[in-house]
Amino acid sequence: MIEKALRAANEQQEEVVRDVFRKAGLLWQCKSLTCRFDNTPAQELCEGCGRQRDGRRVGDRVPPSAHPDDFEDLRALLKEHFAYQGKRLPDAVTFEKDFGNEWLSYGATLHYGPRTRFHDFGSDVEEALCDLGRAEPGEHLRVALSR
Numbered sequence: 276m277i278e279k280a281l282r283a284a285n286e287q288q289e290e291v292v293r294d295v296f297r298k299a300g301l302l303w304q305c306k307s308l309t310c311r312f313d314n315t316p317a318q319e320l321c322e323g324c325g326r327q328r329d330g331r332r333v334g335d336r337v338p339p340s341a342h343p344d345d346f347e348d349l350r351a352l353l354k355e356h357f358a359y360q361g362k363r364l365p366d367a368v369t370f371e372k373d374f375g376n377e378w379l380s381y382g383a384t385l386h387y388g389p390r391t392r393f394h395d396f397g398s399d400v401e402e403a404l405c406d407l408g409r410a411e412p413g414e415h416l417r418v419a420l421s422r
């Protein structure tokens with residue numbers, strides 16, 4: 276519906292239409308002044324630049340059920356992992372859960388600005404994830420590496 280409305284609008288109307296959608300909560304505009312991309316509510320991170328809704332760089336999502344020390348251990352391990360492989364450090368890594376609410380070492384999302392790609396980690400990361408313990412429903416796990 277949003278795309279249809281934007282297609283129907285001419286250049287002058289487009290900004291008005293976008294503004295209406297933003298006010299109605301159907302779009303959120305990136306707060307980064309160099310980006311200003313309009314994202315849909317389903318988009319947690321900006322599609323244009325990869326920043327968070329509040330304009331900050333992609334940050335941690337620490338599951339409350341996990342111990343902060345175990346979370347920091349995971350961060351250190353992930354930094355080591357990319358350094359050891361000589362690969363560019365992603366801004367952050369997001370992990371998924373299986374149906375039993377265990378964190379998965381495979382199918383993780385690597386965030387590089389607006390670009391993401393999937394990555395399967397090995398047994399070292401699997402162990403570190405195991406140390407975090409079983410997740411509670413609704414918890415998310417994202418580890419920022421760019422700081």
Ligand SMILES: [Zn+2]
Pocket residue numbers: 305306307310311312321322323324325326
């Ligand atoms: Zn943006």
